[in-house]
Every structure is written in C-alpha cells, then in structure tokens.
C-alpha cells in the first residue's frame with residue numbers, strides 16, 4: 496500500500512474558547528492550558544456528507560484520478576445523521592463512483608484501521624485504488640452543557656486514496672473492551688415488546704483515565720513498531736498522532752525522548768475530530784510542502800473501545 500493523494504474539509508464556523516465562555520462555566524485559559532485547543536470547527540448549514548465529499552474529491556484529485564478509477568471505498572465514522580445506508584454509500588453516489596463500499600467504526604483509530612484493511616485488499620489483489628474517508632461529527636454526541644466534554648471536540652473530514660506499493664512498514668492494532676471510559680448510548684425507536692426503559696446518554700468520558708491509557712498505549716505501540724521494524728528513532732521524520740489534546744502529544748513525546756519539531760499538531764485549530772484528525776493533519780502537512788519522498792512517518796491513534804492503532808509509513812508521493 497502507498498498513499499497516492501490526500502484531502503480534507505472543515506465546516507466554515509470556527510468556535511473559539513471565548514465563544515464557549517458565553518454559555519459555559521469555562522475559560523479560554525483552562526481549555527488552552529489543559530488541552531492546547533483554541534478553536535474548533537462546527538457545522539451550521541453543512542451536513543457531514545458535504546465535508547466527506549469535499550475531502551474525498553480533493554484526495555481523488557490529488558491522486559490524479561477520477562471517481563471511476565476507484566474500486567473500493569472505506570468510510571471511517573462513529574456517528575452521522577443516517578443509521579443506514581452507510582455514509583460510504585452516500586459518498587459513493589455523490590462523487591459518482593460505482594465501486595463497493597462500507598463503513599467502519601474503530602473510533603478515533605479508524606484511519607489506521609482503514610489503512611490496514613486497504614493494505615489487505617491490495618495485497619490480495621482485490622483492488623487497485625481505494626478511497627478512505629474519515630468523516631466525523633463528535634460535536635453531535637456531546638451534551639453542550641457538559642464542560643468536561645463539549646470543549647474538546649470539532650467536526651471534520653480527512654481522506655486518502657491508496658494504491659499498490661510497499662510504503663506500509665508495519666501496522667499494530669489493539670482493542671480491549673473497556674466501555675466505561677468513553678461511550679455514548681444513542682436513542683433507538685421503541686417497540687411494543689421491549690422490557691423496561693432503555694437509557695440513552697450523551698458522551699460519557701473518564702477524561703483522566705482516557706488520558707493515561709492513551710499516553711501509555713500509544714507510547715508502547717510506537718516503541719514496539721520501531722523495535723519490530725528496526726527503524727531507529729533518528730530515521731523518523733514525523734510522529735503524526737491523533738489530535739485529542741496537546742498535553743497527550745507532549746507526554747508521548749517526553750516518554751519517547753524526542754524533539755517537539757517531530758510532532759506536528761493542529762489540535763489548537765480543530766479540537767478532537769475523532770478518526771478524521773490524522774488524515775486532516777497529514778493532508779495539511781502534504782499541502783504545506785512539509786513531506787518529502789522517503790520520509791518515515793509514525794502514526795498513532797487511540798479512542799473508544801479502548802482501541803489503539805499505529806503504523807509506520809514511508810511517504811512516497
């Protein structure tokens with residue numbers, strides 16, 4: 496597998512910490528100090544599909560292709576307005592592709608899970624060009640009266656077109672079933688036969704627990720991948736990490752004993768956009784000319800599940 500093109504899209508409204516102070520018992524100082532986030536993008540007139548389609552079109556264009564060249568679409572998504580059909584089906588129609596597609600939900604680690612699936616399809620000779628779109632609206636999962644959660648998230652979409660190559664040096668995926676640290680129970684339609692009341696709740700998160708697990712698991716994943724591949728840390732150009740909290744990124748960096756320049760971030764502008772965060776950052780870096788052919792990138796993401804995913808990828812564009 497190798498990455499052939501990337502794209503991203505964000506809602507037009509930037510909501511600053513100051514704007515949150517108007518209705519929440521919070522402050523720009525607290526949010527900045529504890530998370531590094533200064534603003535996040537939130538949907539107003541847009542729908543998530545609009546962002547997904549824009550990111551997808553940019554990635555296809557960047558790869559020098561048309562939708563007709565795609566033979567598989569994987570969409571990483573936790574929630575969107577449609578329970579069915581899958582968001583990937585809607586994206587397929589909107590961009591004018593005709594290939595099979597499916598959605599996956601590996602929470603914030605979805606992009607790397609999708610890269611791994613794509614790698615398998617390409618290796619098996621079942622596809623030539625695969626579109627991955629990570630489109631997320633976590634701001635629709637949180638209670639906007641809960642300062643512990645709503646300040647952390649933003650909406651957005653990131654995409655990549657991948658094709659055959661040997662850029663993927665290793666992948667590491669882990670899942671440990673620990674619902675209690677991060678979950679949302681959505682409301683489903685009642686039936687006349689259900690026993691008892693079914694509860695639903697906006698996002699529940701044990702922030703400190705998630706923080707600690709994210710730091711320890713991501714650091715362990717990165718060390719294990721470097722040891723497995725024999726890649727020396729000095730060969731790594733960038734660590735492209737899930738953008739949840741600047742302090743999480745800093746803690747991982749500290750444990751790895753690395754320099755700040757190797758840890759690009761945009762969490763200050765987007766907040767946590769779930770699985771879209773890694774491909775949005777990757778696209779921004781690519782378009783800013785920060786990536787060169789042969790660069791070794793270490794990616795790592797973590798989220799609800801608890802799920803972690805990491806990979807080491809050579810930039811080949």
Ligand code: UT7
Nearest residue numbers: 520521522525529603642643646702703705706739740798
């Ligand atoms: O993709 C994965 C998704 N989730 C994450 O990555 C989240 C990981 N966790 C974190 O990023 C951090 O744990 C948080 C940013 C959520 C919280 O930071 P913390 O340094 O762990 O703070 P804390 O939970 O220890 O809370 C400290 C205080 C509490 O007040 P008391 O109980 O000490 O009086 C909170 O009520 O900060 C309070 N607090 C706030 N104050 C102002 C929590 N949220 C806010 C807020 N504004 N928005």
